Amino acid sequence: MSDGAILTTPAGRPLQLPQTVEFLYDHGPSTLAELPSHGLSIEDRICDVRRFYVRTSHRGAEKTAGHVKGVYYILGVHDERDVVAAFLRANPQLADRPTESLVRLFERDGGVSEAVAREAVEGYEAGPDSSSSSRTRSSHRRARRQ
Numbered sequence: 001m002s003d004g005a006i007l008t009t010p011a012g013r014p015l016q017l018p019q020t021v022e023f024l025y026d027h028g029p030s031t032l033a034e035l036p037s038h039g040l041s042i043e044d045r046i047c048d049v050r051r052f053y054v055r056t057s058h059r060g061a062e063k064t065a066g067h068v069k070g071v072y073y074i075l076g077v078h079d080e081r082d083v084v085a086a087f088l089r090a091n092p093q094l095a096d097r098p099t100e101s102l103v104r105l106f107e108r109d110g111g112v113s114e115a116v117a118r119e120a121v122e123g124y125e126a127g128p129d130s131s132s133s134s135r136t137r138s139s140h141r142r143a144r145r146q
Helices: 019-027 042-046 080-090 092-096 099-108 114-126 133-145
Strands: 049-052 071-074
Touching: 019 042, 019 049, 019 071, 049 080, 071 080, 080 092, 080 114, 099 114
Parallel strands: none
Antiparallel strands: 049 071
């Protein structure tokens, strides 16, 4: 943790967070290729690391060319809009889909609300300046200090 905060166990001993968790705290939602490990450990899962992923080929009409990459995040730390936005950045081939199709896809498979999905998709379409990643980074750094 780069901000110097030290988490402790109930007994007062310093708590060593898994490398993946530290990385996600510092860098926000990320693809597997960006993580310092090659998968999730039991410790990562205990620390609420999750993968956001949607299947894009339920029906022939919805098939998307290419492999879809999942995005890893910490449940309760990373904002859903930022997770969906990171997923879109990791899968630029999805940008060819109509907004309504993406919103339905994220609602159905990603488990996010229509409002969150729409905001993330429209923010992605508007360009990188509309990203809320700086908001998320500062909010989860505050969460780590508490």
